[in-house]
Amino acid sequence: MDATSAAHAAQHHAPPTSFIRKHVFSLDHKVIGKQYYALALVAVLTGMVLSWLMRIHLGWNNAAIPGLQFLSANGAPAGKMTPEYYLELMTMHATIMVFFVLTTAPFAAFGNYFLPIQVGAEDMPFPHFNMMSFWTTFVAFCVLISVFFVGDGPPLSGWTAYAPLSAIGKVAGPGQGTGQVLWATAIGIFCIGQLLGALNFISTVLDMRTKGMTLARLPVTAWAWFITSCMGLTAFAVLMPACVLLILDHVAGTSFFVASGLVINDQLLPHSGGSTLLWQHLFWFFGHPEVYIAIVPGMGIITHVLITNMRRPMLSMKAILYSLWALAFLSYMVYGHHMFVSGMNPFSSLAFSFPTLMITIPSTILVLIWIGSLYGSKLRINSASLFALGFVSMFVSGGVSGFFLAQPSIDIMLHATYFVVGHFHMVMGVAAMFGIFSGTYFWFPKMTGRMMNETLGKVHFWLSFVGTYCIFMPFHYLGWAANVRRFASFTDDFLKPLIPLHQFITVAALFTGAVQLIFIYNLIHSRFKGAPAPDNPWEGTSLEWSMPSPPPWNNFGGKDPVVYHDPYQYGVKTSTGADYVMQNSPEQVATGGD
């Protein structure tokens, strides 16, 4: 045995034995990935129920929602939602979805599970940090959920928590005392968890690749997780200081974000000299990269899924990778587009609008490559590929509204309207979710050793695809009609005629939400009763398909795989008659990819 594998053999670790070590405080990246997925599942169901409550209230403002009074006697006496409770539910819906679903599932869950495998490593370089990363995120979730049950409820300042509303304490409104401080604490803890995770991801890609796995041979999903980690590292490292300063303004009497001379409830606030816009700059410097953190892993996943199902590589992997990097890089330069009419220097608004318009270019390249690669292919239709195609359609729909929002002059009309809400729901709430679904249908066999039910998967896709369009396309119409967002009721003259459209949306939302239960059922049922999965049900080439389903605790059985090819050797002629060559197969073939 040669030096390398012998050294590796000495490095390899003993299997975990105790129940706690195997299933609770596991150091195994695969278990940690599944724990993140479970957390995201709980979070998405919670967030979805919150959205149902919001939508019912918006469509039928005076209706009593039976049972809601048990969640909050003050917030919904006799089941009728108060305006403050609507805002509180809205804040929690957004916070839970953005942080605990969209950052957690595509990045932390799938990334933790598959990144080490795809680079050929036995685990991440810092398994203890990795374990801490999950449990820190879990604690953050618990702290966040606790706001429902403490003080006078959750904060109502939105997931964006603009100061001074979020900084001056409970005099600003219900939930703004304890609730806001706990919220900021939960987010701060979440940042730490994600930083630990990003550390592991980056180190895995840079230092843990197996023999033959050059950077150029990484699957696109590995690249996507790597790029996302780089963004996460810089973005979350800025959000945490912002939360620290916000908490200090609450509990220590500082005035980072609160200006002088403010009067609320006839009392002069003691703060002085703080900068309202400072919070917005800090928050959006994090906030814009965050939305790319939510979408880039999904882009990687659907690219990977499409390639596998088209049985050939994309037209150009280089174009895809450079575009992903360009998105990441530009994402730091565009954040001011959330602040066009915020009172910042109007020249800055113009300055931010140009990179925002420019970011259309890498997005377009990605879409054109995805669509162009379909040309002349033999695309297999299954649940995973359907959701991948749905992702492309949704990303186009959500992306074109960006044309409008990128321009400050148009933003005068569309800022803080449902147009913005429609835009980000389509790209984050739908496209990113479709990326998660696609990844789930694709990788479930590997993770559990069982196949998901294809029929249920297709039903899930069809109803979700049509349903989400029914929900979120009308949001754009509402926005064009100047329907301002974050309103608990529509009592303005020009808004009352829009209520029927809101009711349509509510019905679509309730229906589409109910459809997700099909997915949950499929997940749980298949986990225990699904058909046994082969090692490589999709005939994929990347390293995860070279191992048993599910993989053993040490991934490659104590040996290190050797990689001979890039992951896109599809459409080739092999000795066995297969149309693909796996990355770790020594066989050389005539037609090659990149």
Added chain:
Amino acid sequence: MAKLLALTIIVIAIASAVPVVMHTWEAPADVSTHGHLIDEQMSETMIEAGVSFLAAQIILAIFIWKFSSFHTDGKTRTFPGGAKGLVIAALVLVGAEVLALGAFGVKAWATVYFTPPSADALPIQVQAGQFAFYFRYPGPDRKFGALHPELINEANQNFFGLDPEHDPDARDDIVTAEMAIPVNQEIHLLMHAKDVSHSFYVPALRIHQDFVPGLDLSVHFTATKIGKYEIVCSQLCGLGHYSMRAYLSVMSREDFNDWLKKEAALQ
């Protein structure tokens, strides 16, 4: 199934475009002097976005229709020109398109933000606080009295914290709960935030600007049509955010002068 998906995508794309083309839901008619620039920009963008949207969805649908079957003996073809043509198209066409949009949009933005108010603009101060707008006219001395936040007293209707006893400029200030302006008269709106962030949004006037606590901002505009319009707060400010509004009445000059006299008498 692929064909069904292709059809569905096309139906959804066209169905989405219908309300836009039919103008089923759109912004209230523009009653400002600068708004047409914004509306033109909006139409331009609508066309470009609409074309991109429809083209992308339809081509995606066509490709799904044609290239989604699994025949082991089927020949695969590559998109003509490969990635190169597509990347160049994205860079050049889309790049030019967005740059053009950006460049043309500068004028609309500059008209609102980079032109100073004219010397004979009527100054009106608006204060936003949880959950109402109050307005202040400078009165015959054409000067605003200083604001004293510690003197604010809602019960006594001293919304702005004026000190008429010691401040002569404040004595003739006119404070109202509704805003009225003469038609075709430029208004210089001085914006003051009392407690938290709010926003001043009048869709018909094509004006939208946040109030920033600690920063005194201003916008200027001219209304061209007599009527009553709603000012809504569009920056989340607390539980009463949805109900925070005021009415803006655009009147003839004679009606405005009458209105102002009546309000002055009520001070």
Added chain:
Amino acid sequence: MPESHRTEKKENLEVMATTVQEPPKTEARRMPARSEAGISGNGGWRNLVPSEGHLLAVGEYSPPPSSSAIWVGIAAITMSFAAFTSALIVRQGSSTDWRHITLPSILYLSTTLLLVSSVTLEIARRRVATFMGGLKSQVASPGRWLYVTLSLGLLFVAGQYMAWLQLRSKGLYLATNPNSSFFYVFTAVHALHVMGGLGGLVRVISKLNRSVLRRSTLDATSYYWHFMGVLWLYLFLLLRMKL
């Protein structure tokens, strides 16, 4: 770890040592060129076999060392302090209530101590590396300089606390004025990270004493510690200039 297991592992390694033709070097930069060895990525064996041949057993579970991780961590911490810095700059410009404060004099002493601790750490690092290389005779108590560094670090943290006391005696608390707010925030956040570094030093000392220290652990901890010094120097100058 049970004794027999440890011995067994050691035997494996010693067997390996005789079959290895070219012991890989310990310096990261002197690895064989990747193309020659046909190796991508870390390989995992870089720090296992020191150049002079005397092997150290590795810990119970030691994945291949990752040399990029510490730089990733340093990048994240740098971004955080960049955010705090921009908050300071914006806050200074947003109002006229900036009140100059004189920095507590003890800071000059504590800064010096921290910078000296970097020097002592470097001395320690070289001695430990020599020791790990098997040249035991050349170095006595290689850990001594680590203890010196640790003590200097503790003195630094104590000095920061005394600086706080000095400020408080002048009536400057966290919320007194924006300058004092930033002083406390910057020094507290930095001190927290320094305490993390102290924990790292304790870990290195403890591993050295049990002969399970890896070169990569020592190097990473050292880079982190030096970064704490560089960061403090930057903060000190920032606070001097701005506050």
